Amino acid sequence: METVLKRKIKVGISECCFGSKVRYNGKGFDYVKNFGREKEQFIFYPLCPECLAGLGVPRTPISIKGGSGEDVLQGTAKIKNRKGEEVTDKLIKACEFSLELLKSEGIYIYMYKEGSPSCGVYRTTLKDKRLGNPPGIFGAMLLNEGFFLVCADDLESPIKRWDIVRRVNAFTWIKEAEIENINQLYEVWHIVKFLCQELDEKTSRSLGHELSILDNIQKEDIEKYRKTILEIIRKPSTLKKIKGWMWKNYSYYRKNKGIELDIVKEPTDLRSNTILAEELIKLEIKLYGEGYSFGSSPILNRAKR
Ligand code: SF4
Known part of the structure; x- marks a missing residue:
């Protein structure tokens, strides 16, 4: 997809x-x-x-x-x-x-x-x-x-703005995604589940569990699940969650590629929210360029400028 x-x-x-x-x-x-x-x-x-x-x-x-x-x-x-x-x-x-x-x-x-x-x-x-x-x-x-x-x-806040843009992109994508059968629903969930877990872990875990035991699905059920995912994505994140999940994504990347990136400081290093937002955006662009999906911002916007 x-x-x-x-x-x-x-x-x-x-x-x-x-x-x-x-x-x-x-x-x-x-x-x-x-x-x-x-x-x-x-x-x-x-x-x-x-x-x-x-x-x-x-x-x-x-x-x-x-x-x-x-x-x-x-x-x-x-x-x-x-x-x-x-x-x-x-x-x-x-x-x-x-x-x-x-x-x-x-x-x-x-x-x-x-x-x-x-x-x-x-x-x-x-x-x-x-x-x-x-x-x-x-x-x-x-x-x-x-x-x-x-x-x-x-x-006005760089970090809140980053959170807004990634959620607006994901919201738009899910709202318009063609989901006709259970496999497409799984595919959509697989793409956005890390973002959902960051925003509302409890609802996401129970949704993930519900989806894993489904064997058949009607059109109304698809729309019900789409609505639940959209509800989760409406919820803003917090600075603490953003930092934690960014580190998880980066660690996953480091483990798989065996490469350290100097664009991301250690989690214990002090930095302003503006610097944090810059790190996130650089990381997102770099991972995308290398074919990796950044779980916290799974949908990018590349509209013609
Ligand atoms: S009605 Fe809405 S758009 Fe108009 S001035 Fe008030 S807040 Fe702004």
């Missing part, structure tokens, strides 16, 4: 994270610049639900009253601006329109701005140490639709 994606991946993004000055206060952020040349792997679809709702820039800030964004969708909470004016219907329509747009383009990855009552997922206020009423309205819709969600603030 081909494990290299050769086309750009479509991702939706909160417009204020794409450099557009569309926030309530007329400001914006450019998180995409953090990708550097890696940016070429993606096609971005910036959307601002609050602008599409006709609230304008600058605008009076809004907040959720009486519950979360999910409650707004259920009709038990409202959205009001600081002047007390209700904008619930306008905002729901704009969020529905935004979602339709993403779906019609076959997009299932979204980079969101945390802390917004519209796009926020785990916080709907920008005030430190307060969560507000998460998720926001658009955040709730994206969660309900099973989107792969990336907090745009995480793109």
Whole structure:
């Protein structure tokens, strides 16, 4: 099975994270610049639900009253601006329109701005140490639709960015992989199982065990297993796990080739997260060039730049 994606991946993004000055206060952020040349792997679809709702820039800030964004969708909470004016219907329509747009383009990855009552997922206020009423309205819709969600603030950290890119690649590949029979399912699992074990060891072990005793499989079962694998890949890793698994991969390579690489320092050597991310990427490229699959980032993207 081909494990290299050769086309750009479509991702939706909160417009204020794409450099557009569309926030309530007329400001914006450019998180995409953090990708550097890696940016070429993606096609971005910036959307601002609050602008599409006709609230304008600058605008009076809004907040959720009486519950979360999910409650707004259920009709038990409202959205009001600081002047007390209700904008619930306008905002729901704009969020529905935004979602339709993403779906019609076959997009299932979204980079969101945390802390917004519209796009926020785990916080709907920008005030430190307060969560507000998460998720926001658009955040709730994206969660309900099973989107792969990336907090745009995480793109500023090299190591989190590396984790995001490898999971986005694997997620896209699995979502689109042709799996018609049990052998293809095994093949897909074999390719992504080390990444899955890093992200959620317990679920991966039990899934691996379930798959090993299967003797026949229906189309619905294939989709059920695909969904479980996608759920695992949505989960971010931690620095500790990343370091541990990188060392496992490297040790495997060293044992099999009998070669030491000076691009990777000993695990006990102190280094910044930026250096660690650089080591990971160099290792990944080198192993790939030599025909080895790097278990922690099994799917690469080589879209034309
Ligand atoms: S967080 Fe969402 S709604 Fe708010 S400015 Fe950014 S894109 Fe617009």
